[in-house]
Amino acid sequence: MFSLQEKYHRFRQWQRQPFEYHDSHDHHGCCNCGAESENNYCPRCGQKAAYGPITWHSVWQGIMDVWGVGTRSLPYTLWQLLWRPGYLIRDYISGKRQVSFPPVKMLVVMAVLVVLVYGLLGIGFEAEVENESGNNAVQGFLMGDFYDWMSNHIEWAVLAGFSMFIVPVWFLFRTAPRLPRHTLPQGFFIQVFVGVQFLLYMLIVTLVFDLIPSLSGSGDEAAGFMVMLVLPLMLWCDYKQLFGYGWWGTLWRIVASVFLAIAVTKVLVRVGGLCYCLFVGDRSLGFNYLVGTVDHSALLWVLLEVVLLINAKPWRGNIAWPRILLRPLIAVATLLLTTAACGQFGIENSVSNMIKSMQTMFLP
DSSP: OOOHHHHHHHHHHHHHOOOOOOOOOOOEEOTTTOOEESSSBOTTTOOBSOOOOOOHHHHHHHHHHHTTOSSSOHHHHHHHHHHOHHHHHHHHHTTOGGGSOOHHHHHHHHHHHHHHHHHHHTOOOOOOOOOOSSOOHHHHHHHTHHHHHHHHOHHHHHHHHHHTTHHHHHHHHTTOSSSTTOOHHHHHHHHHHHHHHHHHHHHHHHHHHHHSHHHHTTOHHHHHHHHHHHHHHHHHHHHHHHHOOOHHHHHHHHHHHHHHHHHHHHHHHHHHHHHHHHHHTOHHHHHHHHHHHHHHHHHHHHHHHHHHHHHHOGGGTTOOHHHHHHHHHHHHHHHHHHHHHHHHHTOOOHHHHHHHHHHHHHOO
16 A cells, blocks of 8 residues: 555656556567567567457447547547646657657647537637727727637637747747757647647536536636636646746746737737738728837837846846846837837827736636
């Protein structure tokens, strides 16, 4: 009988290395091509060495293979995403691809499953979206047709949402102890795994609130609030296991990545609006989007300089403060100038827009 401490150590050991590989060491001939080997798989044709009579288990395995959940099982990969998410992601991007269900395919399968379950429960994906000041054709497209399309394609909505974290996470965690200098393509797969995990938690929370009588009366809004409450803890667990920073180093980088992701999204939206205005020839609206793009880019520059300043930790050594603070001060001055320009032309500035977005995301 193991004590709680021993069980915890065994669980931690399983998190770090859940798989053990051993060759059969029995000399055998392949039933398919006749090649002799002592390995678990034939080196000539790849057929598995261990075989037996066809049973009902074989029938079930064949059915599961049709849906892609036989080898590299989808349920087992989702189980790992619950208990060792950061280690699973690191295993995959470091080359251990055979231990995981293909992540992009997994995202699509999970999105289909969520849509089916939500359809059976009578839950829709509609949400109230507040228009920004100054309704126009661009806002009508973003809040109308595009939003409706994303609501009907949840896998692309989740992928697009978490893709905004690719560059911020790369920027903030690129000197991590366990995964130094990870690349942007690796960052894409990191966010795909995180998106799948988010859908999994969303599905679990929804089922819990719907199946437990004492919680079923709380409504979909309470379930959504719980999902948003679990999301920071999920990211903290993922990135701590994946990158190897301590609890504080992981926490402040997650908070900074949220701010950077929102800022990147705001810049991209305004660049898209500017391109739309240039295409339709609306000069007045295009000028507003141009000023807004410069202002939001200045805010993004300020956030990047703050992160660089914290990462450099100049207070730990004898570094010339005027030289260290020169670029951050230039960025702040640029933001003040663009904010004043926004006020002059009656355009919502980036700081107030950022505050409004944070309130919409985290306040009920």
